Amino acid sequence: MAVPISRKELNMTVIEKEKVRYLRGEGLGYKAIASRLTLSVDAVKGFCRRYGLDGKAAQSIPITCRQCGKPLAHKSGAGQKKFCSAPCRSAWWSGHAYLYKHKEKNKRACAHCGCAFYSFQSKERKYCGHSCYIKARFGEVNACDAGTV
Numbered sequence: 733m734a735v736p737i738s739r740k741e742l743n744m745t746v747i748e749k750e751k752v753r754y755l756r757g758e759g760l761g762y763k764a765i766a767s768r769l770t771l772s773v774d775a776v777k778g779f780c781r782r783y784g785l786d787g788k789a790a791q792s793i794p795i796t797c798r799q800c801g802k803p804l805a806h807k808s809g810a811g812q813k814k815f816c817s818a819p820c821r822s823a824w825w826s827g828h829a830y831l832y833k834h835k836e837k838n839k840r841a842c843a844h845c846g847c848a849f850y851s852f853q854s855k856e857r858k859y860c861g862h863s864c865y866i867k868a869r870f871g872e873v874n875a876c877d878a879g880t881v
Contacts, residue, residue, distance in 0.1 A: 744775060750828070752776055756785045799824040844868040 744752075748769055755765045762780065766773045780786045796803055799820035804813045815821040829852050838850050842860040844867055851857040859865040 752779055
């Protein structure tokens with residue numbers, strides 16, 4: 733029997749759904765996921781039930797690489813492998829940077845436009861992108877500076 737989609741689940745963003753899948757795969761419970769993502773427990777529970785992430789199936793050992801899908805060989809007594817190689821691990825985390833722990837520590841404000849962005853590679857990064865760097869470097873007037881002399 734299929735679980736009907738709730739309104740709360742419909743309001744979940746794609747990023748939130750990806751985070752729920754990831755955290756559930758890591759073995760976290762519904763309450764822990766809900767508190768981390770500021771969602772209701774019912775929304776998380778309904779999503780997990782709908783996509784087969786409930787029960788012990790959520791805590792099973794991954795048998796394929798998260799990036800490329802190749803089968804993984806697990807050694808007894810060793811930790812659980814999630815990736816087949818270092819390049820696969822690097823590629824996956826590059827695409828899923830929003831799942832990093834200590835995300836707020838890496839939050840910055842752009843020196844040109846003031847928008848918030850995350851900088852995981854460099855602590856010295858000042859701009860949200862190349863276009864803001866060019867505008868700041870070569871003197872394009874900001875919208876808030878247009879009326880000043």
